[in-house]
Amino acid sequence: MKDIFITEDQLDAKACTEAVTYPGAGGLVVFIGTVRNLTKGRSVKHLEFEAYEPMALKEMAKIANEATNKWGLHKMVIHHRLGLVPIEEEAVVIACSSAHRKEAFEACEYAIDTLKETVPIWKKEVFEDGEVWVSAHP
Amino acid sequence: MEIQIIAFGIAKDIINGKKVTLSLTDEHTVGEARRKLSSEFPDFSKLASLKFAVNANYVEDNHLLTADDEVVLIPPVSGG
16 A cells, blocks of 8 residues: 555545554554535535646655654555545545654644645535635635 | 646636646746736636646746746645
């Protein structure tokens, strides 16, 4: 399994968790971003993701490296899904492990916050009566 | 110099396609490309932000472009 991965298939949070497991771990933190059925009261049918893949992989690797160094993690894995993602399914999985839980919690939150700011992936919300590129307009 | 620019997300909708070719005549920078693009497609000014990537790295407006660069428009990202 690749640590930094983009796919049109369903994500495997269990495999991501197992990939960061090690004997010295005091804690594993896994963030799973899932597709919500409502945006500001409007019913969402599904999401559609697209990426500038070579750069997205590079930026995801940068985040994992920075987090691993800053919090002294054993490892961080980031998987992101592309294409049509139905309600309730996983869009992103970030897993990391460290000797103590605090570092893993902080690193995981840093990773998802930074991913949403820097990684060139775009999400379109598809409603019954239209569609919107998320965050495009102020 | 002619440069081809690749679009993703809402930038594709604004240029009504996947790629657009711009003719740079002044200082051949990202800033010049940005100005030409905005005058040709005014809807870019409505976006929360518009970044440029060259060869898969974010660049500033003073970055010099060459004809074989891969230039990509990065409208506000929304992964996760």
